Amino acid sequence: MRLRATPKALALRLDGGETPEEVRALNLPEGLPLEVEVAGPVAQEVLEALLSLGRPVTLVPPRNRPQVGTLVVSKTLRSGERIEHPGTVVVLGDVNPGAEVVAGGDVIVVGKLRGLAHAGAGGDAERFIFALELAAKQVRIGPHLAQAPEGEGGRGPEVARLQDEQIVVEPFKRR
CATH class of the missing domain: 3.30.110 (Translation Initiation Factor IF3)
Structure with a gap:
């Protein structure tokens, strides 16, 4: 202080x-x-x-905090691949099971998310995860973790965010 x-x-x-x-x-x-x-x-x-x-x-806002840009990944991530970035990550493709996207900012998948996504990896619970099809078994936002129920997913574009200290997944609505 x-x-x-x-x-x-x-x-x-x-x-x-x-x-x-x-x-x-x-x-x-x-x-x-x-x-x-x-x-x-x-x-x-x-x-x-x-x-x-x-x-x-x-x-x-904190002074002297370096600006962190957005990382755009223009490919499908396969099992065993891991993308880690201190800012927002945009994947132009799918995130297959066994692949991981870890971002200090938001995670945006323009494709099907079936691997692990962690938004706000530095502890920022105000972040979100968006996917055209959110079928991940597990998502993380900040320090919070959510497991997908069996048989869920595949309902079109969805966004996961924190609400009342719990991760909720809901259909994406244009504003």
């Missing part, structure tokens, strides 16, 4: 591992709002402690 004053606000950087007690013990000067940069995994209790300080809080 690092605190510094700027002309317009107090800038607080949370690196992860901070406790609510440490946040409550901050000796903050009066009159300046708080800008919080979250650079690591932060517990909900820590964020609640920030809000309990009784001043405006603005969350800002």
